[in-house]
Amino acid sequence: MANTTSAKKATRKIARRTEVNKARRSRMRTFLRKVEEAIASGDKSAAAEALKAAQPEIMRAAQKGVVHKNTASRKVSRLAHRVSTLAS
Template sequence: MANTPQAKKRARQNEKRFAINKARRSRIRTFIRKVEEAIESGVKDDAVAALRAAQPELMRGVTKGVYHKNTASRKMSRLAARVKAIA
């Protein structure tokens, strides 16, 4: 348990930051899920639109420090490949 005033403040800040990051991760996962659902449906136009919507969200997660740049790039690449494979 935090004893010093500085440590108590740090604990409060960590709780706040954790909640914010959790919300960001959840939002990004929702966008990714929408892309995957569009891929499952087999409608290429819907999948492309969902992918275009998800891309900036993923990259925003990188700039906010929720995801590593390579992780976001890997996720984008794999989703793009799956969307491209829809005939």
């Protein structure tokens, strides 16, 4: 357990950041799931709309440090490829 005042404050700050990051990660995963479900249903227009909504959310998570920038780019790229090959 933290003993010094600064260590106790750091613990509180970490707990607050953890809550915020959990919320951001959960929000990003929700958007990812919506795209996945649209792809699974086979509806290209719905999948494209879901991807259009999910892309800024994924990149925002990367910008805020929840996921790495390359991870976010990779996820967007793979989803975009799956949506584009949906109809063909």
